[in-house]
Amino acid sequence: MSQRATHLGLLLALLLSLMSCSEDEPNASNESEPAVEHPDEEHGEDEHGEEHAANSDEGPFSPRSDADFVSALESAQARAQAGGKKLLVELGANWCPDCREVARLGTVEPAAALLAEEYETVIVDVGRFDRHTPFLEAYGVDRIATLLVFEADGTLTAKTTLEPISSRSGMTAQQFATWLEAPSGGVGPTLSAALAPLR
Secondary structure (H helix, E strand, O other), X not given: OOHHHHHHHHHHHHHHHHOOOEOOOOOOOOOOOOOOOOOEOXXXXXXXXXXXXXXXXXXXXXXXXXXXXXXXXXXXXXXXXXXXXXXXXXXXXXXXXXXXXXXXXXXOOOHHHHHHHHEEEEEEEOOOOOOOHHHHHHOOOOEOOEEEEEOOOOOEEEEEEOOOOOOXXXXXXXXXXXXXXXXXXXXOXXXXXXXXXXX
């Protein structure tokens, strides 16, 4: 690979990592956004001194067909009903640094324990906003990392978009857990109604 191509690739990667994970409006306001602290901005480290996730296509978000997406959500809802839990739907993509960071925070204590005890979680790859579009439209999702919280009966109780990297505000696993303890700010159709066009 030529040196010029390498420089162009690095420049493109830098630009993508600086962009908000938005379809249209990178600076739109969040609904029910939790309070956050600033990470070490000079080194891109989190509260544990770990580097943020690299900008790549590898990560926790895996593409699904619409049928598999519907099946995953319905199965998770059934488990939530059986276990007296809520359902967390995490909408994102591997190209989005904020999405990878929010997914990572869900594996760090105390958020990890809270998610295991109180939630059934489904991580959804939205691609470039071209996957499961009727579902995204039903909840007005035009930015990621967007989290939707449903009661076990499918009633939406919370919606928020977290941008811990692109907004440079940072977020800790404790702050994520605090939001998960009392999520709010959601208005929209029931889960069943939002899934109907994908069946």
